[in-house]
Amino acid sequence: MRTAALSRGAVISLTALTVFTPIVLIFYQSLLNAPFFMPNTQLGLDAYRFVFDDPDFYQAFGNSLMIATGMLCIAVPMGGALAFLLARTDLPGKRWIELAVLVPVFISPMVLAFGYVVAAGPVGFFTVWLRPLLGETPWNVYSMTSIALIAGLTHVPHVFLYSSSALRNLGSDVEEAARISGANPLQVALNVSLPMVSPALLYSGVLVFFLGFEIFGLPLVLGDPEGHLVLATYLYKLTNKLGTPSYHLMAAVAVCIIAVTFPLVLLQRYLLKAASRFVTVKGKAARQKQLPLGPWKWLALALVLLWLWLTVLVPLSGIVLRAFVSYWGEGVNLLDTLTLAHFREIFEQPSLVRALINSVLIGVVGGALAVLAYTAIGLAGHRRQDALSKVIDYSVLVPRAVPGLLAGLAFLWVFLFVPGLSGLRDTMVSIWLAYTVVWLAYGMRLISSALLQVGPELEEAARVTGASESRTRRDVTLPLVRFGMLASWVLIFMIFEREYSTGVYLLTPGTEVIGALLVSLWAAGSIDQVAALSVINISLVAAGLAIALRFGVKLHD
């Protein structure tokens, strides 16, 4: 009992410390007029004054709001519908669709955006092929509407993952009852299934809205040249605006982003109060049966395929094509420019080869360690309503409010200025810690939804029969969430493989990861290598996913 309480306290304080040290550092920095470690730094509100006087800030804020709203309106209905179709109906080809749905999750948005430029930009190959049919190109990938649309479409999987796990754990008896009483599939979906998964939908809706405020790669590649700023790219712009990096301005913008996202955290917390509605793995069996769609299924399939074509096939084909040609464009015969040179160049460079190995390690080993850490945190807050649990609930959601680039910089400071940590900076430990904290909210959601599905009566039964708290955790709760943990491992693996901005400041020989190298190669103009490396990265993740599925890991159950 005592050890359980002690270890719980240790987990909670360690979490709070790791999460809040960088945040406090950023907040403190925003109140200074120079880097916090410089000798003659003064406290003041200059940074905020500068930001609030800058018309760009308001433009960026407005655009972020628009993107977030657009994402909400697109991702939630589509993600929910997709979850319903795949979890509950006899849609053809479900196995393959389920896999393809995950693709946008593991491609970094920067690469995705670049794929759209190659495929559907003003001289992209789809555009050039379709122009004779359509006359003028009816779309412009660089417009704000396109950015919001792409952002919405690529976030459908986030909503899908949450609502499908909620759906799969609901017995289908109520839906069958509705069918028997004469409701058609649409009526069943809207009047029966929808209300049952509404907590999951609401929750993921808030999450998507929240992600909309810190979206970076997509507007960087697509919006920048047209002058469309969002908060995260505005922050990036401030890096160089004054000639030398202006930490205080960047920190002030980050604080503004946190000020927007924190109320969302509160909202999520409020929604979670209805968490008991998630409890579905109870001490009794719930039977699931598929809903026959009848002739509707072809329409449904066509819609799903259209979405897949837009979100997966278009950008992916762009990237793959770019990786195998030396140049492209309107009027260029691609067959003349085919080459394998970009791949050869990658394998000739020791640092890139190291990056490949490190990326696999951070995904597989780092992902496993992160899941263990998240599970420890999740158990510490599990079935408790005390103040400490509140600390956890809030602290896990905060890091996601800080854009990855700045979070990475804050971690560089932590490793530099906290005594005893400097030895770890040049090792993969630094990257791992930064990734684990940045993705804390995402990972915790995976773990806690697995934990929430365990009905309290199972644990109560163990306690009543005399098991201690830690014994209950070990023998009842953990075995029941084992599969949830495995699935989380796979999802975290994919996320860690694609993460790109956080590692930028922690990049040294020995800690190269593909994501961070993509950013630095992109800046240096080696687009050939960016494309080739992305293709390798995507294949690695796909291979990892295939292996996991081959060994029977189920991502949703």
Next chain:
Amino acid sequence: MTGKQRNTLWMVAGLSCASLTLAAVPAGYPTGYQATIDAASKEGKLVIYATTDLKLVQPLVNDFQALYPAVKIEYNDVNSTELYNRFISEVAANAGSADVLWSSAMDMQVKLANDGYAQAYDSPEMKNLPDWANWRKEVYGTTFEPITIVYNKRLVAANEVPQTHADFINLLKTNPTKYQGKVTTYDVEKSGAGFLFLSQDAKQNPGVWDLAKTLGERGVRLQSSTGTMLERISTGENLIGYNILGSYALARAQKDPQIGVVMPKDYTLVISRLAMIPKSAKHPNAARLWMDYLLSKRGQTLLSEKAELPSVRKDIEDEHGSAHLRAQLGSAIKPVAVGPGLLTYLDQAKRLAFLKQWREATVRK
């Protein structure tokens, strides 16, 4: 001692003799240089932070390693902002940092020297460098990179290709439909390098503001990375780019037949990657060896032939190096002098005023 052991001993002695002969004082260097080499070998390591891709520099690293096998190079390639951030953070934390900083952000390098981060080093190679290429013996120019106009060879006819700044303005003014939305340059608010080129340009030529106005009228596309601009020019999405870093453009032009590069005949700005040895360097002697090697005829030849970064030296005849360009363009070559002149726009008020002027000139009509 058995015969075999003795053999091994001789072999070890032979090897160290070989490495001693390899690490000989380069011709023309002072005799005291051997002391630097010995001290560097003792240090055994050299940490470089650079903005130049390791891919490009690998031949130099290998060659240096062959010359001085006792000094192991740790090469970090990062962008100029990260380089600056990491360096000042690490120095403030008193953690290990770079022994050599080698960056294309000339202004930031000079600022670091001005803020007292650099140590002076009297390189024996100095006599082979132009006068503008060093400041207080702390910061050294190592390359000679023209700022160019880049165009798409397939879509811009040979007779349209502008040869001077006036031609360029004229081209945009007389072909409004063709070039509308198809001209590109750096977003100087985001790209430190772009700001440097533009501000130096404005010092050289007050007519730049007219040019900026024309760019605005044509709906100029602003990018923060040279690579993206080259990609878009190559594909034909954009047709022509202004003020683009020539070394990258020329390197791409060798592989990509779509890319054409012009060095304007009225004046061509030239920038240089600057190297300096920080005061805080943990391996200062190794850093000196690298600095001298980088500036030496041997290093500069490799740099221009393998890394496609033209040489700053007066005595190297590469196609785009200083000697050749001077012969071609004569006094139109305007190198950006390494020195306090680069600090002007690091003053916040001046910089913001300059940005405002640029923004007002290029605002979309």
